Amino acid sequence: AQTVTQSQPEMSVQEAETVTLSCTYDTSENNYYLFWYKQPPSRQMILVIRQEAYKQQNATENRFSVNFQKAAKSFSLKISDSQLGDTAMYFCAPGTYGGSQGNLIFGKGTKLSVKP
């Protein structure tokens, strides 16, 4: 079975500082996508960043970047210059074809609090 592990249930960071959220997953596939989603208190799930497994270059989206280690099956999210609006639950979700008929499997999430 495909598994996703987010080992940090909760984290906090001071405003303007940098924080890294970890994610590891299990797959035997070679080509797949990985996603980080954000769920603010409003509860709507919002895509933060995506990474194609065949690309060696790590994806970046403004203040958000990933450290993708394919061999280690690790996909961490780095948030730079943290803002109060970054306070949310963050979910890692690999999209592997072998997992649940090719559907995304979500980790249990990391609750991030950005403190002023």
Next chain:
Amino acid sequence: SQTIHQWPATLVQPVGSPLSLECTVEGTSNPNLYWYRQAAGRGLQLLFYSVGIGQISSEVPQNLSASRPQDRQFILSSKKLLLSDSGFYLCAWSRRRAGELFFGEGSRLTVL
């Protein structure tokens, strides 16, 4: 542009009553559609997905069912709700398998 809407946003139902949550997608055709449930403090659990009209796959045995009567409409139902059905339900769509999911606003169900 594509949009997804689900309703109602909030629902309080007694045990044993029926349920119907509806989700519609606009601006795309033949989407993959999904129902997820999120229990308090936990991740997302995939309940159902559909790759076409009338094609429903269930991920977990449960008290719920899903239907797709039209290409862009996905309905989550129950004939008799249980206390354990309480949670936050999210509808989502994607263009393809293992691809990016686009989520609706969610529906909070409380069964008393």
